[in-house]
Amino acid sequence: MEAVLDILSWILIVIGGTFGIIGGLGIVRLPTFFTRIHAAGMTETMCAAPIVLAMMLQAGWSLVTFKLAAILLFLFLTSPTSSHALAKAALHGGVDPMATRDPEEPEEAEG
Amino acid sequence: MIEPVIDILLLAFMIVIALAVVRMRDLFGVAMLFSLFSLLSAGVFTVMDAADVAFTEAAVGAGISTILMLATLTRTARRERPRAKGVPILPLTVVFITGALLVFGTSDLPRLGDPDAPIHQHVADRYLQRSGEEIGIPNVVTSVLASYRGYDTLGETAVIFTAGIAVIALLGLRRRRPRQERKTDGRDALGETTVMPTAGMADERVPGRPEKGGDG
């Protein structure tokens, strides 16, 4: 049982760490704001959730697990919300999304 | 054994951010980086096991101080003034001498966490050993803060109170008219006596202006 939990935790931590580093690379390497917010949003769920879940598996049934569950719940509530609000603010603030790239329009070369 | 690595990395991030703050002209970006700085210092405090300090840094640094900095930015300009030409010899000298003195001073300090350090020789031992029987609460920080050092905490509370009074005395407070109707636009409820926003601005500019039902 202990070994199963350890293996599960390892798997979750590897998943979380991988997604975290991929998202970190994404936020540095991707070209525009809206692609970067995608990378950042991905780390906020796919990096945080597996690592916290792994900790919950290691903690067993205790107050610690409850606190971790609360952290996970708050992160899941706040992170996507702030990402969404930020994207919306940026869209209204005039950042070019570059997603609706129309082949007929030639002026997208400047981006 | 990973802890020193975490510590060093967090401190390195702090140095990088501090340098970036010095170089940056956009004060909004500076406020953002300060928020990162306080996040990092809370991380460092956590590594050092200073849970209460980290907690304070978390609550004050990340939340309130960012908000207050931004609120101050709404009252001032968003960009720093461009710096004057030339190398500022005198300030540089002063800064270098002060920095060198501080570095020299650290050579006298005991190692971090040294049990023979002077700070641990006087009352700390007694607090740690007797707190359980004398105060009876598990968190020694709270017992030192609120009981052994109650005078100091009273002083700190008085300082916070005084700071609040000072800021109100300088900036004044916006007051809602008590019988004011619920307006649909927040901008309609500007002040106590003013109708025009500009007029309100003009006389609120006077610091310490006595207001009706005054605050200072």
Added chain:
Amino acid sequence: MFTAAAIAVLITMALAVTRAILGPTVYDRIVAVNMFGTKTVLIIAVIAFLKGRHDLLDIALVYALINFIGIVAVLKFFEYGEFSRGGRGRP
């Protein structure tokens, strides 16, 4: 086990700091700071587990809540340029 998690989170933090400093627009900075806040929550939780001091989790919890307020304040500042407007009614 948590050492690996700590290293991964630290690398992510380093990359987020890079973007926060480079960030051409303010929005990039805000994204980086937001992401950094989440990673700080994680690193504090990981440190709590590495040390075996579970009361440190309270700090992670308070960050998870407070970081959001900071981001909302930043957005409000950036959209309105002031804090007294934009309540009920037309913003």
Added chain:
Amino acid sequence: MLHHTVLRVVSKLLIPVIMLFALYVQFHGDYSPGGGFQAGVIFAAAIILYALLFGLDNTLEVLPPDLLQWTAALGVLIFAGVGIDTVLMGGNFLDYNRLAADGPAGQHLGIFLVELGVGITVTSVMLLLYYAFAGRNPGK
């Protein structure tokens, strides 16, 4: 920030939780990190979040500055009052042992009251600071 519907809904969920957490920090400070200072700041942060999203005027109706000026003083008064009380009961200033029959019980009560005073003052002052900075027109 009316058009941020998601933000408003999520904040409505979060604000009570943040306040509850502040109370936990306030009254659980004997056992875990935290205390009056931190709790006061977190509580003020929850109210500031409300003010950011739902407008300063709504907040001013719930917590008018006049009230906050009184509560800011009240916190210090509670703290100093505990000290005066211990003097009246024959001890030194802030000697909580006098507050109850045996030492630790008195200490518990004293620390509870003192932290409450700190929390009230810090919450009030933080909100007053926010009001003072936010409740004015920008100077441009």
